Amino acid sequence: MExxxxxxxxxxxxxxxxxxxxxxxxxxxxxxxxLSSLGMLIAIVITLFDKHILSxxxxxxxxxxxxxxxxxxxxxxxxxxxxxxxxxxxxxxxGASVLVALAEYYKFLNDxxxxxxxxxxxxxxxxxxxxxxxxxxxxxxxxxxIVTGKVVKYPLQHPLNLLLIVSVLAGGVxxxxxxxxxxxxxxxxxxxxxxxxxxxxxxxxxxxPVAVSLLNSYSGLAASATGFVINNNMLIIAxxxxxxxxxxxTLIMCKGxxxxxxxxxxxxxxxxGSSSSGVGQSSIKGEVKSVDAEEAAMLFDxxxxxxxxxxxxxxxxxxQHAIRDLMNVLEGRNINVRFAIxxxxxxxxxxxxxxxxxxxxxxxxxxxxxxxxxDFNNVDIVLVxxxxxxxxxxxxxxxxxxxxxxxxxxxxxxxxxxxxxxxMNPGYAGIENELFxxxxxxxxxxxxxxxxxxxxxxxxxx
Amino acid sequence: xxxxIQLLMQIYVFVLAVFVGFELITKVPPTLHTPLMSGSxxxxxxxxxxxxxxxxxxxxxxxxxLGMIALIFAQINVVGGFLVTxxxxxxxxxx
Numbered sequence: 001m002e003x004x005x006x007x008x009x010x011x012x013x014x015x016x017x018x019x020x021x022x023x024x025x026x027x028x029x030x031x032x033x034x035l036s037s038l039g040m041l042i043a044i045v046i047t048l049f050d051k052h053i054l055s056x057x058x059x060x061x062x063x064x065x066x067x068x069x070x071x072x073x074x075x076x077x078x079x080x081x082x083x084x085x086x087x088x089x090x091x092x093x094x095g096a097s098v099l100v101a102l103a104e105y106y107k108f109l110n111d112x113x114x115x116x117x118x119x120x121x122x123x124x125x126x127x128x129x130x131x132x133x134x135x136x137x138x139x140x141x142x143x144x145x146i147v148t149g150k151v152v153k154y155p156l157q158h159p160l161n162l163l164l165i166v167s168v169l170a171g172g173v174x175x176x177x178x179x180x181x182x183x184x185x186x187x188x189x190x191x192x193x194x195x196x197x198x199x200x201x202x203x204x205x206x207x208x209p210v211a212v213s214l215l216n217s218y219s220g221l222a223a224s225a226t227g228f229v230i231n232n233n234m235l236i237i238a239x240x241x242x243x244x245x246x247x248x249x250t251l252i253m254c255k256g257x258x259x260x261x262x263x264x265x266x267x268x269x270x271x272x273g274s275s276s277s278g279v280g281q282s283s284i285k286g287e288v289k290s291v292d293a294e295e296a297a298m299l300f301d302x303x304x305x306x307x308x309x310x311x312x313x314x315x316x317x318x319x320q321h322a323i324r325d326l327m328n329v330l331e332g333r334n335i336n337v338r339f340a341i342x343x344x345x346x347x348x349x350x351x352x353x354x355x356x357x358x359x360x361x362x363x364x365x366x367x368x369x370x371x372x373x374x375d376f377n378n379v380d381i382v383l384v385x386x387x388x389x390x391x392x393x394x395x396x397x398x399x400x401x402x403x404x405x406x407x408x409x410x411x412x413x414x415x416x417x418x419x420x421x422x423x424m425n426p427g428y429a430g431i432e433n434e435l436f437x438x439x440x441x442x443x444x445x446x447x448x449x450x451x452x453x454x455x456x457x458x459x460x461x462x
Numbered sequence: 463x464x465x466x467i468q469l470l471m472q473i474y475v476f477v478l479a480v481f482v483g484f485e486l487i488t489k490v491p492p493t494l495h496t497p498l499m500s501g502s503x504x505x506x507x508x509x510x511x512x513x514x515x516x517x518x519x520x521x522x523x524x525x526x527x528l529g530m531i532a533l534i535f536a537q538i539n540v541v542g543g544f545l546v547t548x549x550x551x552x553x554x555x556x557x
Contacts, residue, residue: 016505017482023498024489030551033501037544040508047511053518058530062517066537073538074545079553085546086500093539096509099532103516106524117469216499219506228472230512236472237479238508244483245502249495343492350495357553364556368492 001049008046009234015039016238020245026363043234079358080315083348084143087136087212090219094132097222098189101125104229105185118229119179123172125225126185127192132218134196139211142200143347149205157202158266164195199265206312206389208347209253210264217246249349256343256369258395258406286437288424291444293451296418297458299442303380303416306330307372309340309409310352313386313421317448320359323385325456327361333459339365340372340382340409342390369407376413384411384419384435385448388426392433402431417441420451497550504543510536 015035022032053059077085101122108114141147154160168191175184203211220242227235254261291299300306308327314320327337339361345352353366376382384391387409394401395408411417412435419436421443426432435441444451490498513536516529 017486019505020483020486020498020502021489023494023501024486024491026491026494026551026554026556029494029497029554030548033497033544033547033551036501036505040505040510040540040544043508043511044514047514050515050518052515054520055518055526058517058526059514059533062513062530062533063537066534067541069534070538070541070543071545073542074549077546079550082496082500082546082550085542086496086503089500089503089539089543089546090506092535092542093503093506093509096507096513096532096536096539099528099535100509100512100516103525103528103532104512106528107516107519110523110525115465117465213499216503216506219503223506223509224476226509226512228469228476230515231468231472232511233472233475235508235511236476238505240476240479241483241486242502242506244480245487245498248484248487249499252492252495341492348496349499350492350497353493354496354550354553357550357555360553360555362557363493363554366493 001051005046005050008042009232012039012043013234013237015042016241020241079355080318081144082354083208083212083346083351084140086348087140087143087215090212090215091133091136091140093219094129094136094215094222097129097219097226098126098133100226101129101229102185102189106182109180109182114179116176119176121225121228122185123175123188125222125229126189127168127172128218128225129222130189130192131196131199132215132222134193135200135211135218136196136215138197138200139208139215142203142205143208147201151204152201154201157198161195161198164191164198167191168195202266203264205347206344207264209344209349209351210250210257210261212348213246213249213253214261214265215246217243217250220244220246253344253349256407258403284432284434284437286439288436289442291418291442293444293454293458296442296444296455297462299381299416299418300330300335300455300459301333301462304335305378305380306335306337307340307376307379307382307411307414308337309342309382309384309387309391309411310356311342311345311385311387311390312347313448315346315351315355315386317386319385319448319452320355320361322449322452322456323356324359324361326452326459327365329456329459337365338367338372340367340369340411342369342387342409343407345387345390369409373410376410379414380416382411382414382417384417385452386420388421388433389431391435392431393438394431394434411435412438412440415440418444420444420446420448422447493554497547500543500550501547504540504547507536507539507543510540
C-alpha cells in the first residue's frame with residue numbers, strides 16, 4: 001500500500017505539472033485546471049488509505065466543512081471580487097501550513113522523535129505560513145474595502161519589521177537547538193502572524209498586483225516547507241511550482257511599474273509621488289478640452305481604427321458590459337476595435353482580462369503592451385477608461401517624474417485620445433497626467449458605465 | 463547523518479521543481495495571469511495531505527484538533543481555488 005501511495009503521489013505531481021503547462025494557452029487552460037484538480041483528488045484519496053490514519057471522524061468533518069465553504073466561496077464571488085477572493089484563498093493555504101507544522105510538532109514531541117531537520121522544517125513552515133496567512137487577510141481586507149487601500153505609514157515602520165524578522169530568526173535558531181519547548185514555536189508563530197500584518201498594511205491599492213503575486217508565491221513555499229516536515233516529495237514539488245509561479249508574476253508586475261521588489265514592499269513610490277507632485281503640476285502646459293457624448297459619438301463614427309484602454313476605474317464602475325456594447329456597435333459599423341492591457345492595470349495580474357472575458361469580449365482582441373505599443377500611430381481614437389498613470393507620457397521623458405522609466409501605453413501617439421474620468425483628480429501615484437493637457441486629448445467626464453452607455457446610445461442614433 | 467542526506471534529497475527535488483515551474487510559467491500569456499494565480503493557489507492547498515494525516519491519528523490529541531482545522535483551511539483553498547478557476551476559464555472565448 002505504501003508503495004502504491006508513492007506511485008500515486010508521483011502521478012499527482014505529473015498531473016500538476018501538466019496542468020500548469022496547459023494553462024499556457026486559453027484553448028487548453030480549462031483542461032489544465034481539470035488535470036491539476038484530478039491530481040489533487042487522487043492524492044487525497046490515496047492518503048485516506050495511509051497506515052497512519054486510523055480514525056475518520058475528524059477527517060470527514062474537516063473535508064466536508066472545507067468543501068462546502070469552498071464551493072460557496074467559489075460560486076458566490078462576483079468577477080469584480082476576484083482579487084480579494086484570490087487573496088483570501090491564499091490565506092487559507094498559508095494558515096493550513098502553520099497548523100500542519102504545529103500538529104506535526106506536537107506529534108513528534110509526544111513520540112520523542114524530533115530531529116534537527118524536522119525542527120528546521122517546522123520553523124520555516126510556521127514562519128512562511130503565518131506571514132502568508134495574516135498578510136493575505138490584510139490584502140483581502142484592503143481589496144474588499146474593510147481595511148484602507150491607501151498607503152499606511154506607521155512610526156518606526158522599517159526598524160519594527162526588522163526587529164520582528166530578527167526575533168523570528170533568533171527564535172528559530174534557539175528553537176532548533178531546544179526543540180522541546182512548545183511555547184517557543186507558538187511565540188515564533190505569533191510574531192510571524194504580526195509580521196504578516198505589518199508587511200502588507202503599508203502597501204497601497206495600486207501596488208496590490210505585486211502584493212497578491214508575492215503572497216501567492218509564499219503560499220507555495222509554505223506548502224513546500226510542509227512537504228519537508230512530513231517528508232513528502234509531492235508537497236515539495238507542488239509547492240515549488242506555485243512558489244515559482246508567484247515569483248514570476250511578482251517580477252512581471254514589478255517590471256510593469258519599473259520598480260524593484262524592495263521598493264514596492266517598502267512602499268517607496270508614494271513617498272516619491274507626494275514630494276514631487278508640486279513640480280509636476282507647474283511644468284504642465286496646455287489646456288484641458290472636454291467633449292460630450294454627442295461629439296464623441298461623431299468622432300467614433302468617423303474612425304476606422306479604435307483602441308480601448310481599460311484601468312481599475314473600469315472595474316470600480318463595473319463598466320465592462322457597457323464597453324462590450326460599445327465594441328459591438330462599433331464593429332457593426334466596420335470599425336476595428338482592440339483593447340490594450342497594461343500589465344499592472346487593476347488590482348491583480350490579468351484583472352482586466354478576466355473582467356472583459358466575463359463581458360464576452362473575445363480574448364484575441366486583448367493586446368499586451370509590447371504587442372500594441374508600436375501601433376498607436378495608426379490608431380484613430382484611443383478611449384481611456386479609468387486608467388491614469390499607465391498612460392502618462394511623463395514616464396517617457398520627465399526625469400523628475402516618480403513614474404519615469406515605467407513602461408506606458410503610448411496612447412498619445414494616436415490621432416485622438418478620449419479620456420473618460422470622473423474628475424481631474426490625479427491617479428494613484430499622486431501625479432498630474434500631462435496626457436490630459438495634450439493637443440490631441442479630449443476629456444469625457446462621467447462615471448465610466450453611464451458615460452460609455454450614453455456614448456453607445458449616441459452612436460446608434462447616427 | 464541519514465536525516466541530513468534525506469534533507470538534501472528533498473532540496474534536490476525542490477530546486478528541480480522550481481526550475482520546472484519557471485520554465486512552465488514564463489510561457490503563460492498575460493491574459494491568463496489571474497486564472498494562473500487562482501489555479502496555482504489551489505495547488506498550494508496540497509497541504510491538505512499533511513492535514514489528513516494529522517487529523518486521522520487514532521486518539522484525540524492537540525495534533526488531531528490542529529489537523530482538523532488545517533484540513534478545513536486547506537480544503538477551502540483546494541475546492542474554492544479549482545472551482546473559481548474553472549468559472550473564470552469557462553468565460554475565456556475566442557471569436
